[in-house]
Structures are given as C-alpha cells and as structure tokens.
Amino acid sequence: MNLSDQQRLKETILKDYPRLSRADSFCFDCGPTLPCFTACCADVTIALTPYDVLRLKNGLGISSQEFLERYTLIPFDEKSRIPVVILRLSEDEKKTCPFVGPEGCRVYSDRPWACRMYPLGLASPAESEKSQEEFFFMMKEQPCAGHEVQRSRTVAEWIADQGMAEYNAVGELFKAVSLHPRLLRGYNLDPAQMEMFYLACYNLDKFRQFIFQSSFLRRFQIAPELEAKLRTDDLELLKFGFRWLRFALFGEPTIELKQEIKAWMDRQLKEATNPDPRSPQ
Numbered sequence: 001m002n003l004s005d006q007q008r009l010k011e012t013i014l015k016d017y018p019r020l021s022r023a024d025s026f027c028f029d030c031g032p033t034l035p036c037f038t039a040c041c042a043d044v045t046i047a048l049t050p051y052d053v054l055r056l057k058n059g060l061g062i063s064s065q066e067f068l069e070r071y072t073l074i075p076f077d078e079k080s081r082i083p084v085v086i087l088r089l090s091e092d093e094k095k096t097c098p099f100v101g102p103e104g105c106r107v108y109s110d111r112p113w114a115c116r117m118y119p120l121g122l123a124s125p126a127e128s129e130k131s132q133e134e135f136f137f138m139m140k141e142q143p144c145a146g147h148e149v150q151r152s153r154t155v156a157e158w159i160a161d162q163g164m165a166e167y168n169a170v171g172e173l174f175k176a177v178s179l180h181p182r183l184l185r186g187y188n189l190d191p192a193q194m195e196m197f198y199l200a201c202y203n204l205d206k207f208r209q210f211i212f213q214s215s216f217l218r219r220f221q222i223a224p225e226l227e228a229k230l231r232t233d234d235l236e237l238l239k240f241g242f243r244w245l246r247f248a249l250f251g252e253p254t255i256e257l258k259q260e261i262k263a264w265m266d267r268q269l270k271e272a273t274n275p276d277p278r279s280p281q
Helices: 003-016 050-060 064-071 113-117 155-161 165-178 191-201 204-212 224-232 234-250 259-273
Strands: 025-027 120-123 135-138 152-154
Touching (some): 025 155, 050 064, 050 165, 050 234, 113 165, 120 155, 152 155, 155 165, 165 191, 165 234, 191 204, 191 234, 204 224, 204 234
Antiparallel strands (some): 025 152
C-alpha cells in the first residue's frame, strides 16, 4: 500500500468505519496457538514513528544511522509534506518483517506502535475535517484468526496491556510538529527543512552531533541540567528535537536565543531598516 492508498483508507475510515471509545469492548487475541501466527508480519506497510526508531535502535544496540540504513525506507510521494519512514521488508515474495522468526517477534518489547495497536486503529482529531474527538476502529486483516477468539476487553484495557502510555505521550509531542497548523494549511518544507525534520526526529545520533559539535550551544539558551540530559538521554533528545523543529520550521518561541545573539540580531535589523544617513549612497 503506497501513501496515496493510505490517505484514501484514512478518508474511508473517517467516513464509514464504526467508532469505538476507550470504554467500548471488543474480542481479540493473538499468540502462537493461532494458525495465522506471524502471518500479519509480512506484506504490510509499517510507518515508524520517531519513538519507534528510538526504541528499536536502542533495543538492537546500534546507532540510529545504522538502523535507518539497514531497516527503513523513505518512500517518495509528492503529496507528503514531511519525511515518512517505513519498515524495510524482505525482498523475496513473502516480504516479511526483518524482526520476525518462527517463534514470533524478536523485538517484541520494542515493537512499533502500529504492531502494538493492532487490531485497533486510531483516528486523531487533526485527521478529521470536522475536528471530531479521537476515536478507535477495528482492523480485520486476512487471514487473522484473532478476531474469532472470544476474549473480551475494553479499548482502554488493550492500550494498557500493550504498553502504549509512553508511545502515546511521545506521539502527542510529535503530532504538534507533524500535524502543525501551517502544514495542514499547505505550507511546504524546502529540502533543507525536510532534512532537518528527518535529523531531529529519526537520526538522533546525528542530531546530537548537530547540537554539540556546532555553534548551537553558543547561540541558544539551554539550561545546564537539560544540556547534560541531551548528551546521554535519547528520549530527552527526541523531545528537544520536537521543540527545535517548532522553533526552526514554524517560528514558535519554544527555544530562546542567548541575549548577546539577540542583541546582535537587533543591531543588524536596526542597521538594515535605518541606515546611517551620512553613509555614501
């Protein structure tokens, strides 16, 4: 499924799918006793969130650069306003996930958000033209037998069982960037901005280099305790990356320039708008 197909599916979901609240119940289960076990781990498009990449690369013990090069693709779609990272599947006919084996998922504790949520999907308010409340919906893929298991639980219970709390918390911060009002109104990022978006959201190791091996800390007011966290804590770095993008791409006051840099910029602006009348023309 390409990105255009995904957009059409979203539109169909918003219009036609039955809606579930957190209190609603559904029947589903998954496990090695089912005949379809791991069948859903092939020939599927899994979009990875920034937090997915963070968890997976740390769980595998590799750098973000290595993870992105080995396990992901960035499909080209002229309608995409931001970089979209998807999981790279095997190149044979089965198109299997690189992390699945006979006994199941080899990265289960760090499996992506989409895998945790299945069989539930989530439609957020920003995806609806009418700005409705978020709602959940059921996805019934073939040949999934999990829907035939009579084990009932609420949406809220499923979300808790799947360890979604931190994923969703970071996801809300990501939405503030990826679903920014300026993007929704048609603002297009230029190539350099797209590269910065990709760097701050996905290639955290290089984003850390950008902060600590450039003039960044000489220009921006970063509290010492936060600076210390950014050196070693990937989650804090990712959260800071979201703040940086809101500042750098959309002009929000989420990061503060140092006073001397502000003063220099004010002088430059004043000189540009009020040139010295004694200067030769």
